[in-house]
Amino acid sequence: MTLMIHDTLRGKKVKFRPRKKGEVRIYVCGPTVYDLAHIGNARPVVVFDVFTRLLRRLYPKVTYVRNITDVDDKINAAAKETGESIQAITERTTKIFHDDMAALGNLPPDEEPKATEHIDGMKDLVAKLIESGHAYEGTGEAEGHVLFSVPSMGDDYGKLSKLKRDELVAGARVEAAPYKQDPADFILWKPSPIEDDLPGWDSPWGRGRPGWHLECSVMSEKFLGPEFDIHGGGQDLIFPHHENEIAQSTCTGGGKDGGFAKYWMHNGYLMAEGEKMSKSLGNFYTVHELLDEFPGEAIRLALLKTHYRQPLDFTKDGLAEAKRELDGFYGALRKVTDVRALPSEPSPASKVGLLDDLNTPLAISHLHRCLKLLNEANDEGSKVAAKTNLLSSAELLGLLGQDPEAWFKGEASEGGLDAAAIDALIAERGRARENKDFKRGDEIRDELEKNGVLLEDGAQGTTWKRK
Ligand SMILES: [Zn+2]
16 A cells, blocks of 8 residues: 655655655654643644554554754743743643643654753754854854854755745844844854853853754754654744754755655644634633543544644534544444454555545544444444444544543543442432332432433443533
């Protein structure tokens, strides 16, 4: 089977061919750990989680690296504002990021390097770039700065973003400085004088800290080699971040054309409730807060219902709809808990959508076809086949991995009834009904409903779910 992916570098959908037979190496830019992850930050994590699940089915060896940016001016600013130490902020935020992403059903990457643990490698790369004439040290007012010389790359700079010279310059102006030899040049290293109380490391250019782009060039090479297969991230990273990563990595001998990442994949933007997310509009959703209201799996499904390259409008209504869809899946699975699904590879049909540039909406529609077959199955053999097909296809998307009972029972909301209390009330209701005390039975049903618990009486007894 052929895997097709949209490659940002070539600007079209191409057939994926790994550099080494049977082995795929992929690097995705991870979070800057200064604040809780918002739902836009979760999108690339979920997208590339599904993608690496697929790759693992197709290739014997997959190495997935996603970094943690734990040195950044946003972190420094957060520390200054709150008084919390930088280390406390980065450790706390990293822990919550891990918990939140696990709650969305994401598997951890194979390697998760932290920028601060690779400063020596960054200093080496800066030295190499200076030596080869691709970077220069600032003088006078700019002392302690090292800048990448964009004109030293010739026409190769800008080939990922396809921006023209004036657009590149306009984009680079964010960090405009009078000491740049060329307005498109960007910072590799900047000073951290001890009196500023900022993180800093001794270097040949004085005590300083790295520019943001440097770490991904260094850590991708360390874990994947100078030439690897796929580099991914959000579309907003194409310029300047990824363009600058290419500049740093290909100028130092990685081979100008063949070096660094062979393919580039980028997920589209995310809006919330039809607008750009912003704290002032009240549509700024952190994953942490959403998880108080919705199951992680519903958030995951809501993110996957839009193709990864398309802009995604994330809404609470859409999230409620995703939860109802999962209720439908788990409801069907709950009826066949005694049917044993066979250990199985996902059917070719379930892979078809994902092989075509990770078409998750198509893969999800396949799940709905499997659900229909499961609901229609009326003998043991077809039930086994339908359940097997549904679960193995869903696993590829990281969905439907929970016990159906656990899905419906969920977590008690604060002050609500926990599962043991609900089970006890249901048992009491059963005894009341056996004794023909229907009044007490109805009281208990009403009591449970007031607590958001719905009962379903069936042939095999009473089951319940949270509203
Ligand atoms: Zn990066």
